[in-house]
Every structure is written in C-alpha cells, then in structure tokens.
Amino acid sequence: MSDDNTQIKEDAIVVSHVHKSFGENVVLRDFSLSLKEGENLVVLGKSGSGKSVLIKCIIGLMQPDKGSICVLGDEITTMEQTKLDEMRVRVGFLFQSNALYDSMTVRENLEFPLRRHWAKTSREEVDRLVMEVLEHVGLAEAIDMMPEELSGGMRKRIALARTLILKPKIILYDEPTTGLDPITGKGISQLMLNVQAKYNTSSIIISHDMNCVKMTANRIVMLIDGKCYATGTYDELMKSGDKRIKDFFD
Amino acid sequence: MNKSLFKTFLHETGEISYFTARFFREGFRPRYEFAELFNQCFAIGNKTLGLVGITGFIMGLVITIQSHPSMQAFGAESWLPAVVSVSLVREIVPVITALICAGKIGSSIGAELGSMKVTEQIDAMEVSGTNPFKYLVVTRVFASMLMIPLLVIIADAVGLWGAYIGVNMKTEVSFDLYTNQIFQKLTFGDVIPSIIKSFFFGFAIGIIGCYKGYYTRNGTQGVGRAANSAVVAATFVVFIIDLIAAQIADIIDIT
C-alpha cells in the first residue's frame, strides 16, 4: 500500500475541466472538483444532473469526453485495464442499488472483491477479513443469508462492508440513503462517519437527502447544469440567498 | 419505419459481431474463471437435462408413431427404426434440443445478466477488479457450448429409446434387433456433424443471451425485453445455423 505521509498534503482526487455528453444531452460541462485527504465531500444536485456520471467517470466505469481525472496522483482517463484494476482496490464504490450479487450468499458477496488476492490470501485470512467488516457494519449474523432475505438497510450495510473489505483510501457513495426510511438513513450516515474515523478514508458522497448531507458533509459542491454552481460548508450554503441553492435546503 | 427497422437490424448485427469478437479476444486469455465455468455448466447442463430428456423421449416416440403408417404403406415397416433413428440423430434431436435450450438457457442468461446490469452488479464486478466479461459472458458462452452437445447426445439416446418404445407399440422388435438396425444404418457422417452443429447452437445461444443481457437498458422493463429478444434471436439463429450446416454437409458430401 502507498505511503500515507507522502500523500498527506496532496488532493486524493482532482477532476479538472471534464466534459461528458450522451448524444444531445450534455451532462458535465467543464466540471472541476478536488477532494482533499480525509475530507467528506458531498456533491449535491437534482436527479439526472450528472452526479452519478461524475463518480462513474472517477472510478473508470465511464470515460469523460474531455478533461482529466487524477486519482491518488494517477491519471485514470488514459490508464490501461490492469492499472485501473489496481487503482480500484484503493477506491471503494457504494452503488445506489447496492449491487449485491443475487446468486451469492453474503459471505460470497464479501469474498468476491478478494478473488484477485485469493492466490495470496489464506482461507483463514479471508474468513477473518469477512468477519471483521461484518462486525464493523453490525451484521455478523447475516453471513450465510442471501441478499434477497435482507432488508434495504441491511443490504446497504452489506454493500458497504463489501466496499470496505479491500480497505480503500477513498470511498465513493452513490446516493447512500436514497430509498431508505429516515431512521435507517440516519443509521447509514452514522456508519459512514464511523468508517471514516476507523479507516481514515476520504469520501465523495452523492446525495440529495439533506439529513445525510448535514451529518456527513465537510464541504458541499452544488452540481447544476453540469457545472460546479457553488461550493461551501453546509452552513455557508444554507445561508446563501441564491434561489437555486435555497431550493435544496427548504 | 422500415428504414429505421433495417438500420436497427444492421446495428444489432454489428454489435453482436463486435461482442463475439470480444468474446474470442477475452475468452482465450487468462485469467480463466474455472469455478464459475463449473457453476454455469451445472446450471445449463444438469438443470436443463430433465426438460431435454423428456422432450427427446416424446420426439422419438411421436416421430415413430407418425412415420409408421406411411412406412407401412410402402411395406417398409422393418425400416422404421433405421429411418427414424437417422432423422432423429441428424436433425430432430439437435434442433429440438437447441430450441429448448434457446428458450430456457437463452432467456435465463438474458434475464440474469439483464438484471445484473440494471442493478449495477456488472459495474460492481468491474469495480471490484473482476472482469465481468470474462466472469459472466465467457463462462456462460463456454458452458452452453460444452453442455448443449452433451445434452444433444443424451437426448439422442433418450429419443432412440422413445423410438424403440414407439416401434414396439406397433410391431414387435427385440431390443437387440432394434439396436442392430439403427447402428447398421447410422454412420459417423450422421452423428459427428450433428454434434459439431450443436456446438455452434450452444455458442449462438450463449452469445445472444449474454449480448442481450449485457446491454440491457431501461431498468426492469429492459430485463423482460432482454430475455424475450434473447429467445427470439437465439431461436432464429439456431435455424440459420441449421440451414448452413445442412448446406455445408451437403457440399462436402457427408452422407
């Protein structure tokens, strides 16, 4: 793993001048953003404003049309597949729909990201890692259940556990509390803070759930019309007189 | 309307060709997902076996019963096992098995990959450093390529057994005489092309199911459409392959 001390001053993620369009529909236009080490950055925007596209570009699931994206000091838009896979070990991604593998048990789901390391990792080590993350998300008893047997909140926790099992430096959350009741959502937000404290991760959180935003955000980026409309802390933006910003906070 | 339909068709053909090329590019390079290949072989082979077996049996029985009156009219009743076995092994069993598999395997692959696509499971695999194409597509295509010929062989056996029962419903033929008659008439030229043909059936069913699933759009509605169009396209391609196979066999004179 990389040496933390050399990167402590650097930005974990730098997105600069990114363009992305689907046919006529321009999603990101000249968008720039930087994520500092240890920071929880919330990207706030309406549905279909291109938030998900942004973080999918960061993880390499989509290619931006223009611009550059640096993750932990490496340019990923021109990266080859093997390097990209190595980068992804250090960047976790929590999908909006959890993306748990339906055909596998919780244990198999958690083991799946370790597959690349199975040759090096012993059976005991894998079991230990699985139990560790499960205990961390508080669902050790669900280890042999199938995803369909779990409730929405439990699934989200298992998905987070699966993201954590590779001990990433950065976690990208795609709408972590959407579709959950407020209490469960609050639980997830708390878990995200715990994770940040324990694993010392930096996060980009995409959300329009203001409860979650309020709890987790160190800094907020407003994504409107494919552009970085405003930046600031939760309190700063709440006090803003701009109508388009105010819409989110009312 | 027609023009756009034609355009869609061309586009689709091109996409499938590209997908196939990608299969060959990725399928024969490490790393190999053997464990998943086993799982898929099990899912495709064993779980379709019952269905294929019953269909094969019924086809053998029905073809025999149906052919009996006309054979009798020619006074060629004793040729019934030979004639039925040749038509079963050469054409009916491979094609019926392929159609059953196009329905069962094609739709299940299409729906499974489709729902994995719309619930971002494919992206999740990509993100966790596993090549989803290798893990999902290559294994399924190889599994159906390997399993469908085996299913055809078993269906051949079951179908010939059904034909034996069919023959014995009408006349009395001992099992020894029956086997003698069919193996006297069958040649390698009947069996081997039909098995080679079923490799291609398996390949087509796997590739089309995976393609339709892998490029599913529009959420859950898209999953249904993926499964449905996978079955339709796979069925169609099975017949195209059968036509080509018959012509090739005819040209190189495998009788």
Next chain:
Amino acid sequence: MKDQKLNKARLGAFVLIATLILVLGLYYIGSQKNIFHRTIGVMADFSDIGGLMPGNNVRFNGINVGTVSKVYPISDALIRVEFTVDENTVQFIGQDATVSIGTDGLLGNKLVNISPGTTNSSRIKDGDILTSLNPVEMEDALRTLNMTNENILEITKHLRHVMEEFDQSNSLWAILNDSTLSEDVKSAVVSFKLTSENSAILTGDIASITGNLRRGQGTVGALLTDTLIFDQLSQTIVNIQAVSDTLAIMSGDFRNLTNDIRNGKGAVGTLISDTTFVHHLNQSMVNIDSASHNFNENMIALKSSWPFKKYFKRKK
C-alpha cells in the same frame, strides 16, 4: 461449499454419462462398419463397378466382413476397388476366391461379394489382387431375361403347333394309344410273318422251278427270263433285309423312348423326346408300311411273271 461440491459431482456425472453414450454410440457404429476390427486390405479390378462407393459393405457368403475403402481407375478400362476384410474371415478365403459386385436386395446398396476359393489354395494376404467377375448389371440381366422370354415364347408356339398337329393327327393318336399301337405292331409282325411265309413258299417254289428247269422244262426264252427272276428275287431279299433293319431300329427307339419316359426327364424334354419318338415311330411305320407294300408288290409281280403264273395257277 458443501452444496458446490455436490453440484460438481452431479455435473461430473452428467458429463461422464453423455461422453459414455457418445463413445459407445460411435463404437457401435464403428463396429458395424468393421472399423475397430483388425482387417487386411485387398483389391480387385473391374471394368464397371456400377456405382460402388467407399463405405459399401463387403460380404463373404452373405455375411459382412469389411467395407470398400477406395475406388479409383487404373486404366481407361479398369477400375480398382480396394476393400478391407476382417482378419477373422481371412482363413476361409483362398487366393483363387472370386470377387463380384452385387446389390443388397433389388433396390439396395451396392456391395462386394467374395466367393470362397478352393480349400487347398493358399489364404489371401494384405495387398492381394483377387480375381473379379464383372457385375451382372440389372439392365443386362433384364435384357437376357427378355431374350429368354422371347425364346420361351417361340418354343411354346412351336410346342402348341406340335400339340395341335398331334391332336389333329388320328394316326398319331392311334399310335399313342397303347393298345392300337401294339395291335399295329402285332399286325406288322403278322404281315412280316406272312411275308416270310410267302418267301418260304417262294423259296419252295423257286426250288421246284429250278428242279423243273434242271429237268429241262421250259424254253430258251424261259431261261432268258430266268435272269429277271433272279434280279427280282435278290431285290426282294434286300427289301426283306431293310424291313427287318427298320424294325430293329424302331424297337430300339421305342425302348429308348419308354426309358426316357420312365426316367421322367423334364416336361419340355419329354415333349421333345416325344416328338422324336413320334417321328421315329412314324418313320418306322411308314418304312414298314412301304416295305411290306413293296414286298407285296414284288410278290404280285412275281406271281404275274410267266414262269410262276403257271405254278400259281396250278396251285389253285
């Protein structure tokens, strides 16, 4: 994990069963085509193979012992056929065995027939060229059959004609009728006897005439006539000879004929020999008839010739 192992075992069972069926099936098909037996390769040359193809069966006295492996021309008039023969059968096939091309049933596949050679010739071995009989083509066979049919038609026409003649001819019926025949024969013999009696009388008469002559009866003219008598006499004797010869032949033929009938030669044969018989019989009867007629005539001539006229008159 346990479940996965079970699944693998099931998959393994499925794959093994399918493979086993394939292997067994191919083996059975192969064994029908004698592929997995130890075989030797032999060949034969034909001028026409009538559509024989590689893969056609090779039969030895009706059992499958191999397959045709190759067919190719070796000159403008000869086609070489290479075929395999099961090693277990080789011990029964001599080098003077003949090979022909036939058909399995009336419309079936072409096949190669091996007829065994003599038992004391040496056995065939790999690479031998066997003697071939060119195949009987269906067309040729039919052509021959046609000719045979025409011949039969001709024969039956003749036969019918003969039978009609036979039927219409009372004399033949009379001959064929046993009792009449024997009566005729009897009467023939009777007339023969009569003839010989007559001759005996004649001889007696001649003796008395010569006695008369010796005694100096008659004139010079009578002496001159004497030569005529002698000529007539010798002619008569010759005739008698001919009659008895013909009789002998006739009875011989009759014996042959009855033998044939008794031995029961074929219907046509019998009929044919019958016609011969009839012919001979006819001939014989005609001969006898004409002979006795001639003789009678002679006798009448003798009677009316002047030296005997007197004698006969006196006798009366």
